[in-house]
Amino acid sequence: MFMAHKCCYRERKSGTILLELNFLLMMIVFVSGVCCNSTHMIYKNCKMILADIEIARAFRYTESILRRELSYNTAQARLSKDFNGRDQIVCQKTFNNVRAYWYLSGKILYRKTIKETTTGINPFSGPEIQVVDFITVPLGEAKLGIIMTLKDTETGLERRKSFTLLLSNSSLAS
Amino acid sequence: MAEELKRNKGFILFPVLLFLIACSGVAMTGLHTVAREAAAASEFLRYRQLETITQSFMQTALYQEEQTEITDAAYQLGFLHPGKEPVNVTVKVNREPSLGLRFLQVDTVTSHDDKFSLRQCRIRFSDSLLQQFANSLFIVPDAAVQKEQEEKDVSITGNTGGAVFPDFSMESIANWASTDFPSALELQSDGLSGWIYLTREKLSFPKGITVHGNGILAFTDNIVISDDSTFTGRIILLADGNVRIGSRVRLEKALLLCRGKLTVGTDSFINGAVMAQQDAVLGEGVTFTGDREVLEPYNSIVSY
Numbered sequence: 001m002f003m004a005h006k007c008c009y010r011e012r013k014s015g016t017i018l019l020e021l022n023f024l025l026m027m028i029v030f031v032s033g034v035c036c037n038s039t040h041m042i043y044k045n046c047k048m049i050l051a052d053i054e055i056a057r058a059f060r061y062t063e064s065i066l067r068r069e070l071s072y073n074t075a076q077a078r079l080s081k082d083f084n085g086r087d088q089i090v091c092q093k094t095f096n097n098v099r100a101y102w103y104l105s106g107k108i109l110y111r112k113t114i115k116e117t118t119t120g121i122n123p124f125s126g127p128e129i130q131v132v133d134f135i136t137v138p139l140g141e142a143k144l145g146i147i148m149t150l151k152d153t154e155t156g157l158e159r160r161k162s163f164t165l166l167l168s169n170s171s172l173a174s
Numbered sequence: 175m176a177e178e179l180k181r182n183k184g185f186i187l188f189p190v191l192l193f194l195i196a197c198s199g200v201a202m203t204g205l206h207t208v209a210r211e212a213a214a215a216s217e218f219l220r221y222r223q224l225e226t227i228t229q230s231f232m233q234t235a236l237y238q239e240e241q242t243e244i245t246d247a248a249y250q251l252g253f254l255h256p257g258k259e260p261v262n263v264t265v266k267v268n269r270e271p272s273l274g275l276r277f278l279q280v281d282t283v284t285s286h287d288d289k290f291s292l293r294q295c296r297i298r299f300s301d302s303l304l305q306q307f308a309n310s311l312f313i314v315p316d317a318a319v320q321k322e323q324e325e326k327d328v329s330i331t332g333n334t335g336g337a338v339f340p341d342f343s344m345e346s347i348a349n350w351a352s353t354d355f356p357s358a359l360e361l362q363s364d365g366l367s368g369w370i371y372l373t374r375e376k377l378s379f380p381k382g383i384t385v386h387g388n389g390i391l392a393f394t395d396n397i398v399i400s401d402d403s404t405f406t407g408r409i410i411l412l413a414d415g416n417v418r419i420g421s422r423v424r425l426e427k428a429l430l431l432c433r434g435k436l437t438v439g440t441d442s443f444i445n446g447a448v449m450a451q452q453d454a455v456l457g458e459g460v461t462f463t464g465d466r467e468v469l470e471p472y473n474s475i476v477s478y
Contacts (some may be wrong), residue, residue, distance in 0.1 A: 035193055042197070046204055053211045060218050071229070072478055073367070094367035094475050096407065097386040115363070166229045168292070168476040169368075 051152035055159045058129035059150055062109060063163050065124055066146065069100070069111075070165050077144065078173040079136045087136045089144075094169055104134040107151070128153055133160070142167040220254045224261070224290040227251065228282040231263050232292045232476055235278060239296075244278070259284040268350050272340040273412075273431075274300040277350040292478055295351070295370050297390070297410065298471040306337050311447040311464035313337045314436075314454045339433065339451040344394045344414045348372055351392065361385045366407060368475040379403055381420075390474065399423050401439065410472060417450070421457065429468040 069091070070077060076092040088103035101112040107130035113120045125131045133149035147162040235244050244267055251261040261284055268277040277295045306313060315337040347370075355373035356364070358380045366389030378398040379385075388407040394414045401420035408427040411417070417432045419425075421439035428446040430436065436450035440457035446468040448454070456462075 031190060035190075035197075038197070042200065042204075046200075049204065049208060053207065056211065056215060060214075067225075068478075072476065075368070075475075095364045095387055097365055166226070166233070168229060168232065 047155055048157060051155040051157040052159070055129055055150045055152055055157065058125060059148065059159070059161045062124055062131070062148065063161075066102070067163075067165055069102075070144065070170075071168050074100075074167065074170045076170050076173055077167060079138060079144075087134055089136055091170075102134075104131055107131055109134060109148075125150075132158065138172050139164060140172075142171050144172060216256045220257060220259070220284070220288065221290070223254050224282045224284065224288060227261065227263060228280050228290045228292050231265060231280045231282070232278070232294065235265055235280065236294065254284060259286060259288075268346070270342045270347060272300060272303075273342040274298045274303065275342070275347065277347075279350070290478075292476055293350075294476045295390070295474045296471065299469055300340070302338075303340055304469060306449070307447055307466075307469055311466070312454070312462055313449040315339050315449070315451055337449070339449060340431065342412070344372075344392060344412065347392055347412070348374060348394060358383060366391075366409070369477050370474055376415075388472075390472070393417075396434065399425075408468065408472070410468070416452075419444075427465060427468055 070089070073094050074091040075094045075096065078090045080088055080090055082088045082103050082105075086104050088101055091100040091102070092098075093100055097116055099114045101110075101114075102124075103110055103112070108123050108127070109125045109131045111122050111124055113122070130151045130153060131148055132151045133147065135147040137145035137147065139145045144165045144167060145162060146165065147160065149158055149160045151158045231249075238244055244265070246267055247265040249263040249265075251263060253260055261282060264281045264283070266279045266281070268279075269275065270277075275295065275297050277293070279291060279293045281289060281291045283289045351370045351372045355371050355375075355377070361379075362383050362385070364387075365385055366387035368388050370390040370392060372392040372394075374394045376395045376397070377393060379400055380403075381400040382402040383400070384404045384406065386406050388409065390410045390412065392412045396415035396418070397413055398418045399420060400423075402422045403420065404424040404426070405428060406424075406426050409425070410429045411431065413430075413432045413434065416434035417430065417436050419436070419438045419442055421441055423439065423442040425442075425444045425446065428444060430444070430446070430448040430450070432448075432450040433452075434450075435452045436448065436454040438444070438454070438456045438460050441459040442457070443461045443463075445463045446465045448462070
Protein backbone atom coordinates (compact mmCIF):
# COMPACT_ATOMS: atom_id res chain seq x y z
CA MET A 1 0.00 0.00 0.00
CA PHE A 2 2.76 2.28 1.02
CA MET A 3 4.76 1.27 -2.01
CA ALA A 4 1.76 1.86 -4.25
CA HIS A 5 1.18 5.24 -2.71
CA LYS A 6 4.86 6.09 -3.14
CA CYS A 7 4.66 5.07 -6.77
CA CYS A 8 1.51 7.06 -7.24
CA TYR A 9 3.13 10.08 -5.61
CA ARG A 10 6.09 9.71 -7.98
CA GLU A 11 3.74 9.53 -10.97
CA ARG A 12 1.75 12.57 -9.77
CA LYS A 13 4.99 14.44 -9.21
CA SER A 14 6.19 13.78 -12.73
CA GLY A 15 2.71 14.65 -14.02
CA THR A 16 2.90 17.96 -12.19
CA ILE A 17 6.16 18.74 -13.91
CA LEU A 18 4.67 17.90 -17.26
CA LEU A 19 1.74 20.13 -16.50
CA GLU A 20 4.04 22.95 -15.60
CA LEU A 21 6.02 22.40 -18.79
CA ASN A 22 2.75 22.34 -20.70
CA PHE A 23 1.73 25.53 -19.05
CA LEU A 24 5.09 27.11 -19.87
CA LEU A 25 4.81 25.97 -23.45
CA MET A 26 1.37 27.53 -23.69
CA MET A 27 2.73 30.71 -22.17
CA ILE A 28 5.58 30.75 -24.68
CA VAL A 29 3.14 30.25 -27.55
CA PHE A 30 0.92 32.98 -26.15
CA VAL A 31 3.79 35.42 -25.55
CA SER A 32 5.33 34.76 -28.95
CA GLY A 33 1.92 35.22 -30.55
CA VAL A 34 1.42 38.53 -28.81
CA CYS A 35 5.00 39.54 -29.63
CA CYS A 36 4.63 38.62 -33.29
CA ASN A 37 1.37 40.48 -33.52
CA SER A 38 2.71 43.57 -31.80
CA THR A 39 5.89 43.45 -33.90
CA HIS A 40 3.76 43.31 -37.01
CA MET A 41 1.61 46.17 -35.73
CA ILE A 42 4.64 48.26 -34.78
CA TYR A 43 6.32 47.53 -38.10
CA LYS A 44 3.18 48.41 -40.04
CA ASN A 45 2.48 51.59 -38.06
CA CYS A 46 6.13 52.49 -38.02
CA LYS A 47 6.20 52.42 -41.80
CA MET A 48 3.16 54.68 -41.95
CA ILE A 49 4.65 57.05 -39.37
CA LEU A 50 7.95 57.12 -41.24
CA ALA A 51 6.10 57.72 -44.51
CA ASP A 52 4.22 60.58 -42.87
CA ILE A 53 7.50 62.04 -41.66
CA GLU A 54 9.05 61.70 -45.11
CA ILE A 55 6.05 63.44 -46.69
CA ALA A 56 6.30 66.28 -44.15
CA ARG A 57 10.00 66.65 -44.88
CA ALA A 58 9.46 66.63 -48.65
CA PHE A 59 6.71 69.22 -48.29
CA ARG A 60 8.89 71.51 -46.20
CA TYR A 61 11.69 71.26 -48.76
CA THR A 62 9.43 71.97 -51.74
CA GLU A 63 7.57 74.75 -49.94
CA SER A 64 10.76 76.49 -48.86
CA ILE A 65 12.09 76.56 -52.40
CA LEU A 66 8.81 77.71 -53.90
CA ARG A 67 8.46 80.37 -51.22
CA ARG A 68 11.95 81.75 -51.73
CA GLU A 69 11.69 81.70 -55.51
CA LEU A 70 8.20 83.12 -55.84
CA SER A 71 8.12 85.51 -52.88
CA TYR A 72 11.44 87.24 -53.46
CA ASN A 73 13.11 86.22 -56.72
CA THR A 74 10.18 86.72 -59.06
CA ALA A 75 9.34 89.98 -60.80
CA GLN A 76 6.18 88.66 -62.42
CA ALA A 77 4.18 85.47 -62.06
CA ARG A 78 1.54 84.12 -64.39
CA LEU A 79 -0.70 81.14 -63.75
CA SER A 80 -1.34 78.97 -66.75
CA LYS A 81 -1.96 75.38 -67.86
CA ASP A 82 0.49 73.01 -69.47
CA PHE A 83 -0.27 70.78 -72.48
CA ASN A 84 -1.97 68.24 -70.21
CA GLY A 85 -4.22 70.83 -68.64
CA ARG A 86 -2.32 70.84 -65.35
CA ASP A 87 -1.51 74.02 -63.46
CA GLN A 88 1.86 75.64 -63.96
CA ILE A 89 3.45 78.88 -62.86
CA VAL A 90 5.39 80.98 -65.35
CA CYS A 91 7.75 83.43 -63.70
CA GLN A 92 9.88 86.27 -64.86
CA LYS A 93 12.66 86.36 -62.33
CA THR A 94 14.13 89.50 -60.79
CA PHE A 95 17.20 88.72 -62.85
CA ASN A 96 15.35 90.00 -65.85
CA ASN A 97 16.87 87.73 -68.47
CA VAL A 98 15.71 84.61 -66.65
CA ARG A 99 12.32 82.97 -67.03
CA ALA A 100 11.19 80.02 -64.93
CA TYR A 101 8.37 77.48 -65.32
CA TRP A 102 7.11 75.44 -62.36
CA TYR A 103 5.20 72.41 -63.54
CA LEU A 104 4.34 68.82 -62.73
CA SER A 105 5.49 65.97 -64.93
CA GLY A 106 5.59 62.26 -64.10
CA LYS A 107 4.52 63.09 -60.52
CA ILE A 108 7.69 65.14 -60.00
CA LEU A 109 7.71 68.91 -59.62
CA TYR A 110 10.11 70.53 -62.05
CA ARG A 111 11.48 74.00 -62.61
CA LYS A 112 12.53 74.83 -66.12
CA THR A 113 14.76 77.90 -66.33
CA ILE A 114 15.28 79.70 -69.60
CA LYS A 115 18.15 82.13 -69.73
CA GLU A 116 18.64 83.60 -73.20
CA THR A 117 19.38 80.47 -75.26
CA THR A 118 20.17 78.21 -72.32
CA THR A 119 17.54 75.95 -70.76
CA GLY A 120 17.90 74.05 -67.51
CA ILE A 121 15.47 71.65 -65.86
CA ASN A 122 15.69 70.77 -62.17
CA PRO A 123 13.46 68.41 -60.19
CA PHE A 124 12.21 69.77 -56.88
CA SER A 125 10.71 66.60 -55.48
CA GLY A 126 12.24 63.17 -55.08
CA PRO A 127 11.16 59.83 -56.62
CA GLU A 128 10.20 58.38 -53.20
CA ILE A 129 7.65 61.09 -52.51
CA GLN A 130 5.58 61.83 -55.56
CA VAL A 131 3.68 65.04 -56.14
CA VAL A 132 0.31 63.79 -57.33
CA ASP A 133 -1.38 67.17 -57.56
CA PHE A 134 -0.09 70.70 -58.00
CA ILE A 135 -2.89 73.23 -57.95
CA THR A 136 -2.44 77.00 -58.01
CA VAL A 137 -5.10 79.34 -56.68
CA PRO A 138 -4.90 83.11 -57.19
CA LEU A 139 -5.82 84.74 -53.87
CA GLY A 140 -5.22 88.38 -54.75
CA GLU A 141 -3.03 90.68 -56.77
CA ALA A 142 0.11 89.56 -54.99
CA LYS A 143 -1.05 86.48 -53.15
CA LEU A 144 -0.94 82.95 -54.41
CA GLY A 145 -2.22 79.72 -52.91
CA ILE A 146 -0.65 76.38 -53.76
CA ILE A 147 -2.18 72.99 -52.98
CA MET A 148 -0.03 69.91 -53.35
CA THR A 149 -0.88 66.26 -52.83
CA LEU A 150 2.15 64.23 -51.88
CA LYS A 151 2.28 60.45 -51.99
CA ASP A 152 4.70 57.99 -50.48
CA THR A 153 5.33 55.35 -53.13
CA GLU A 154 6.12 52.53 -50.68
CA THR A 155 3.10 52.75 -48.43
CA GLY A 156 0.76 54.60 -50.75
CA LEU A 157 0.10 57.18 -48.04
CA GLU A 158 -1.19 60.47 -49.45
CA ARG A 159 -1.23 63.85 -47.76
CA ARG A 160 -2.72 67.05 -49.13
CA LYS A 161 -0.83 70.17 -48.11
CA SER A 162 -1.49 73.81 -48.86
CA PHE A 163 0.23 77.11 -48.29
CA THR A 164 -0.07 80.74 -49.31
CA LEU A 165 2.63 82.93 -50.74
CA LEU A 166 2.89 86.69 -50.50
CA LEU A 167 4.66 87.89 -53.62
CA SER A 168 6.95 90.65 -52.37
CA ASN A 169 8.40 91.68 -55.71
CA SER A 170 5.75 90.77 -58.19
CA SER A 171 2.10 90.60 -59.00
CA LEU A 172 0.01 87.89 -60.57
CA ALA A 173 -0.51 88.51 -64.25
CA SER A 174 -3.59 87.11 -65.89
CA MET B 175 14.66 17.89 -12.31
CA ALA B 176 13.57 20.96 -10.41
CA GLU B 177 16.99 22.50 -11.04
CA GLU B 178 16.66 21.75 -14.72
CA LEU B 179 13.19 23.30 -14.69
CA LYS B 180 14.57 26.45 -13.10
CA ARG B 181 17.27 26.59 -15.76
CA ASN B 182 14.66 26.02 -18.43
CA LYS B 183 12.49 28.80 -17.01
CA GLY B 184 15.46 31.17 -16.97
CA PHE B 185 16.34 30.14 -20.49
CA ILE B 186 12.82 30.96 -21.67
CA LEU B 187 12.59 34.24 -19.81
CA PHE B 188 15.92 35.50 -21.16
CA PRO B 189 14.86 35.62 -24.84
CA VAL B 190 11.57 37.22 -23.77
CA LEU B 191 13.57 39.85 -21.91
CA LEU B 192 15.84 40.34 -24.92
CA PHE B 193 12.83 40.68 -27.17
CA LEU B 194 11.27 43.25 -24.85
CA ILE B 195 14.53 45.21 -24.73
CA ALA B 196 14.71 45.16 -28.54
CA CYS B 197 11.07 46.24 -28.74
CA SER B 198 11.61 49.09 -26.31
CA GLY B 199 14.74 50.10 -28.28
CA VAL B 200 12.75 50.25 -31.49
CA ALA B 201 9.96 52.13 -29.73
CA MET B 202 12.43 54.60 -28.24
CA THR B 203 14.06 55.16 -31.65
CA GLY B 204 10.64 55.67 -33.18
CA LEU B 205 9.62 58.10 -30.46
CA HIS B 206 12.89 59.97 -30.85
CA THR B 207 12.33 60.26 -34.62
CA VAL B 208 8.79 61.48 -34.08
CA ALA B 209 9.93 63.97 -31.42
CA ARG B 210 12.69 65.26 -33.69
CA GLU B 211 10.24 65.59 -36.56
CA ALA B 212 7.78 67.42 -34.32
CA ALA B 213 10.52 69.83 -33.27
CA ALA B 214 11.52 70.42 -36.91
CA ALA B 215 7.89 70.99 -37.89
CA SER B 216 7.42 73.47 -35.01
CA GLU B 217 10.56 75.35 -35.97
CA PHE B 218 9.43 75.47 -39.60
CA LEU B 219 6.03 76.76 -38.55
CA ARG B 220 7.54 79.43 -36.29
CA TYR B 221 9.90 80.54 -39.04
CA ARG B 222 7.01 80.81 -41.48
CA GLN B 223 5.15 82.99 -38.99
CA LEU B 224 8.20 85.24 -38.62
CA GLU B 225 8.43 85.53 -42.39
CA THR B 226 4.75 86.28 -42.84
CA ILE B 227 4.83 88.93 -40.09
CA THR B 228 7.89 90.57 -41.68
CA GLN B 229 6.33 90.53 -45.13
CA SER B 230 3.12 92.07 -43.81
CA PHE B 231 4.98 94.87 -42.04
CA MET B 232 7.11 95.52 -45.12
CA GLN B 233 4.05 95.73 -47.36
CA THR B 234 2.26 97.98 -44.89
CA ALA B 235 5.29 100.28 -44.63
CA LEU B 236 5.57 100.54 -48.42
CA TYR B 237 1.85 101.21 -48.71
CA GLN B 238 1.95 103.87 -45.96
CA GLU B 239 4.89 105.53 -47.65
CA GLU B 240 2.64 106.41 -50.56
CA GLN B 241 0.65 108.68 -48.24
CA THR B 242 3.10 109.82 -45.61
CA GLU B 243 6.76 109.69 -44.67
CA ILE B 244 7.61 106.59 -42.70
CA THR B 245 9.84 106.64 -39.64
CA ASP B 246 11.48 104.19 -37.27
CA ALA B 247 9.06 102.12 -35.23
CA ALA B 248 9.03 99.16 -32.86
CA TYR B 249 6.15 96.86 -32.10
CA GLN B 250 5.64 94.08 -29.62
CA LEU B 251 3.34 91.44 -30.96
CA GLY B 252 1.74 88.41 -29.37
CA PHE B 253 3.24 84.97 -29.29
CA LEU B 254 4.33 82.55 -31.92
CA HIS B 255 2.74 79.13 -31.86
CA PRO B 256 3.84 76.58 -30.88
CA GLY B 257 6.26 77.68 -28.20
CA LYS B 258 4.61 80.89 -27.04
CA GLU B 259 7.63 83.00 -27.93
CA PRO B 260 6.99 86.76 -27.88
CA VAL B 261 7.76 88.58 -31.11
CA ASN B 262 9.22 92.05 -31.60
CA VAL B 263 9.12 93.90 -34.89
CA THR B 264 11.40 96.84 -35.63
CA VAL B 265 11.11 99.07 -38.65
CA LYS B 266 14.29 101.00 -39.40
CA VAL B 267 14.38 103.85 -41.90
CA ASN B 268 17.69 105.35 -43.00
CA ARG B 269 17.87 108.24 -45.41
CA GLU B 270 20.45 110.01 -47.51
CA PRO B 271 18.61 113.28 -48.21
CA SER B 272 21.05 114.75 -50.72
CA LEU B 273 20.43 111.79 -52.96
CA GLY B 274 16.82 111.09 -52.02
CA LEU B 275 17.78 107.55 -51.00
CA ARG B 276 15.68 105.75 -48.43
CA PHE B 277 16.66 102.39 -46.98
CA LEU B 278 14.00 100.41 -45.16
CA GLN B 279 14.60 97.36 -43.02
CA VAL B 280 12.03 95.30 -41.14
CA ASP B 281 13.34 92.88 -38.51
CA THR B 282 11.20 90.35 -36.70
CA VAL B 283 12.92 88.82 -33.70
CA THR B 284 11.80 86.29 -31.12
CA SER B 285 12.96 86.01 -27.52
CA HIS B 286 15.26 83.18 -28.62
CA ASP B 287 16.95 85.48 -31.15
CA ASP B 288 15.38 83.80 -34.15
CA LYS B 289 15.25 86.54 -36.72
CA PHE B 290 13.86 87.27 -40.14
CA SER B 291 14.68 90.50 -41.99
CA LEU B 292 13.52 92.13 -45.18
CA ARG B 293 15.08 95.16 -46.82
CA GLN B 294 14.09 97.55 -49.53
CA CYS B 295 15.54 100.78 -50.84
CA ARG B 296 14.12 103.55 -52.93
CA ILE B 297 15.58 106.57 -54.65
CA ARG B 298 13.40 109.57 -55.26
CA PHE B 299 15.96 112.09 -56.39
CA SER B 300 16.02 115.30 -54.42
CA ASP B 301 14.60 118.46 -55.98
CA SER B 302 18.01 120.14 -55.87
CA LEU B 303 19.56 117.32 -57.89
CA LEU B 304 16.71 117.32 -60.38
CA GLN B 305 17.00 121.08 -60.79
CA GLN B 306 20.67 120.74 -61.57
CA PHE B 307 19.89 118.23 -64.27
CA ALA B 308 17.13 120.48 -65.64
CA ASN B 309 19.45 122.32 -68.05
CA SER B 310 21.97 119.65 -68.86
CA LEU B 311 22.26 115.96 -68.25
CA PHE B 312 26.06 115.99 -68.25
CA ILE B 313 27.41 118.03 -65.35
CA VAL B 314 30.95 118.53 -64.08
CA PRO B 315 30.56 120.88 -61.08
CA ASP B 316 34.28 121.56 -60.50
CA ALA B 317 35.01 122.33 -64.15
CA ALA B 318 36.03 125.96 -64.43
CA VAL B 319 33.84 126.94 -67.31
CA GLN B 320 30.88 125.65 -69.21
CA LYS B 321 32.10 124.13 -72.45
CA GLU B 322 30.41 122.75 -75.47
CA GLN B 323 31.97 119.81 -77.20
CA GLU B 324 30.11 119.91 -80.46
CA GLU B 325 32.13 117.22 -82.17
CA LYS B 326 31.28 114.78 -79.38
CA ASP B 327 27.69 115.92 -79.24
CA VAL B 328 28.06 116.36 -75.48
CA SER B 329 27.04 119.48 -73.62
CA ILE B 330 28.94 119.72 -70.34
CA THR B 331 27.76 122.17 -67.70
CA GLY B 332 30.47 123.52 -65.41
CA ASN B 333 30.55 125.41 -62.14
CA THR B 334 29.16 128.59 -63.67
CA GLY B 335 25.85 126.80 -63.84
CA GLY B 336 25.88 126.62 -60.03
CA ALA B 337 26.03 122.84 -59.99
CA VAL B 338 26.85 121.18 -56.68
CA PHE B 339 27.64 117.50 -56.33
CA PRO B 340 25.22 115.83 -53.89
CA ASP B 341 26.75 115.45 -50.46
CA PHE B 342 25.97 111.78 -49.88
CA SER B 343 28.06 109.58 -47.63
CA MET B 344 28.97 106.29 -49.19
CA GLU B 345 29.97 104.94 -45.78
CA SER B 346 26.47 105.37 -44.40
CA ILE B 347 25.06 103.64 -47.47
CA ALA B 348 27.59 100.85 -46.91
CA ASN B 349 26.30 100.42 -43.37
CA TRP B 350 22.81 99.61 -44.60
CA ALA B 351 23.45 97.79 -47.82
CA SER B 352 25.13 94.41 -48.00
CA THR B 353 28.65 94.45 -49.34
CA ASP B 354 28.64 91.08 -51.04
CA PHE B 355 29.19 92.32 -54.57
CA PRO B 356 28.49 89.65 -57.19
CA SER B 357 31.40 88.18 -59.07
CA ALA B 358 31.97 88.92 -62.75
CA LEU B 359 30.74 85.44 -63.59
CA GLU B 360 27.53 85.94 -61.61
CA LEU B 361 27.01 89.33 -63.22
CA GLN B 362 27.51 87.86 -66.67
CA SER B 363 25.23 84.86 -66.12
CA ASP B 364 22.54 86.24 -63.81
CA GLY B 365 22.80 90.00 -64.22
CA LEU B 366 21.44 92.48 -61.70
CA SER B 367 18.25 91.70 -59.81
CA GLY B 368 17.21 95.23 -58.93
CA TRP B 369 19.02 95.40 -55.61
CA ILE B 370 21.71 97.79 -54.32
CA TYR B 371 25.18 96.33 -54.81
CA LEU B 372 28.06 97.89 -52.90
CA THR B 373 31.74 97.18 -52.65
CA ARG B 374 34.50 98.82 -50.62
CA GLU B 375 37.23 97.47 -52.87
CA LYS B 376 38.72 98.72 -56.09
CA LEU B 377 36.79 96.99 -58.80
CA SER B 378 37.48 96.32 -62.42
CA PHE B 379 34.74 94.79 -64.54
CA PRO B 380 36.33 92.35 -66.98
CA LYS B 381 36.56 93.02 -70.69
CA GLY B 382 33.54 92.30 -72.83
CA ILE B 383 31.11 91.65 -69.96
CA THR B 384 27.40 92.03 -70.69
CA VAL B 385 25.24 92.73 -67.66
CA HIS B 386 21.47 92.62 -67.86
CA GLY B 387 19.02 93.92 -65.32
CA ASN B 388 18.57 96.97 -63.14
CA GLY B 389 20.37 97.92 -59.97
CA ILE B 390 22.17 100.48 -57.89
CA LEU B 391 25.94 100.01 -58.03
CA ALA B 392 27.81 101.77 -55.25
CA PHE B 393 31.60 101.96 -55.00
CA THR B 394 33.64 103.50 -52.22
CA ASP B 395 36.82 103.29 -54.32
CA ASN B 396 37.89 103.71 -57.93
CA ILE B 397 36.26 101.52 -60.53
CA VAL B 398 37.06 100.47 -64.06
CA ILE B 399 34.52 99.31 -66.62
CA SER B 400 36.73 97.58 -69.15
CA ASP B 401 36.51 97.73 -72.94
CA ASP B 402 33.56 96.27 -74.83
CA SER B 403 31.36 95.96 -71.75
CA THR B 404 27.62 96.49 -71.93
CA PHE B 405 25.04 97.29 -69.26
CA THR B 406 21.61 96.81 -70.80
CA GLY B 407 19.36 97.69 -67.85
CA ARG B 408 18.80 100.76 -65.77
CA ILE B 409 21.75 101.34 -63.48
CA ILE B 410 22.48 104.04 -60.93
CA LEU B 411 26.22 104.16 -60.45
CA LEU B 412 27.45 105.93 -57.32
CA ALA B 413 31.21 106.25 -56.98
CA ASP B 414 33.28 107.89 -54.27
CA GLY B 415 36.44 107.67 -56.37
CA ASN B 416 37.31 107.85 -60.05
CA VAL B 417 35.40 106.04 -62.74
CA ARG B 418 37.23 104.87 -65.83
CA ILE B 419 35.08 103.60 -68.66
CA GLY B 420 36.94 101.76 -71.38
CA SER B 421 36.48 101.88 -75.13
CA ARG B 422 33.33 100.67 -76.89
CA VAL B 423 31.45 100.43 -73.61
CA ARG B 424 27.66 100.73 -73.77
CA LEU B 425 25.66 102.02 -70.80
CA GLU B 426 22.15 101.88 -72.17
CA LYS B 427 20.29 103.53 -69.29
CA ALA B 428 22.64 104.89 -66.66
CA LEU B 429 22.87 107.62 -64.11
CA LEU B 430 26.51 108.19 -63.15
CA LEU B 431 27.29 110.15 -60.01
CA CYS B 432 31.06 110.17 -59.69
CA ARG B 433 32.79 112.07 -56.91
CA GLY B 434 36.18 111.79 -58.58
CA LYS B 435 37.21 112.02 -62.20
CA LEU B 436 35.31 110.37 -65.02
CA THR B 437 37.25 109.06 -68.00
CA VAL B 438 35.42 107.59 -70.96
CA GLY B 439 37.32 105.67 -73.66
CA THR B 440 36.82 105.93 -77.39
CA ASP B 441 33.60 104.99 -79.17
CA SER B 442 31.68 104.45 -75.95
CA PHE B 443 27.99 105.13 -75.62
CA ILE B 444 26.20 106.48 -72.57
CA ASN B 445 22.47 107.02 -72.46
CA GLY B 446 21.19 108.76 -69.34
CA ALA B 447 22.70 111.42 -67.09
CA VAL B 448 26.16 112.04 -65.72
CA MET B 449 27.58 114.12 -62.91
CA ALA B 450 31.32 113.93 -62.29
CA GLN B 451 32.55 116.21 -59.52
CA GLN B 452 36.18 116.70 -60.44
CA ASP B 453 36.52 116.30 -64.17
CA ALA B 454 35.29 114.42 -67.19
CA VAL B 455 37.56 113.33 -70.00
CA LEU B 456 35.84 111.94 -73.04
CA GLY B 457 37.67 109.99 -75.73
CA GLU B 458 37.12 110.21 -79.45
CA GLY B 459 33.78 109.09 -80.79
CA VAL B 460 32.02 109.06 -77.43
CA THR B 461 28.26 109.34 -77.77
CA PHE B 462 26.23 110.70 -74.89
CA THR B 463 22.48 110.95 -75.15
CA GLY B 464 20.51 112.53 -72.37
CA ASP B 465 17.65 110.46 -70.99
CA ARG B 466 15.52 111.87 -68.21
CA GLU B 467 14.01 108.50 -67.46
CA VAL B 468 17.08 107.71 -65.36
CA LEU B 469 15.98 110.47 -62.98
CA GLU B 470 12.62 108.83 -62.33
CA PRO B 471 12.13 107.27 -58.86
CA TYR B 472 13.73 103.89 -58.48
CA ASN B 473 12.41 101.11 -56.25
CA SER B 474 14.63 98.18 -55.47
CA ILE B 475 13.32 94.69 -54.91
CA VAL B 476 12.38 93.52 -51.44
CA SER B 477 15.32 91.39 -50.42
CA TYR B 478 15.83 88.98 -47.53
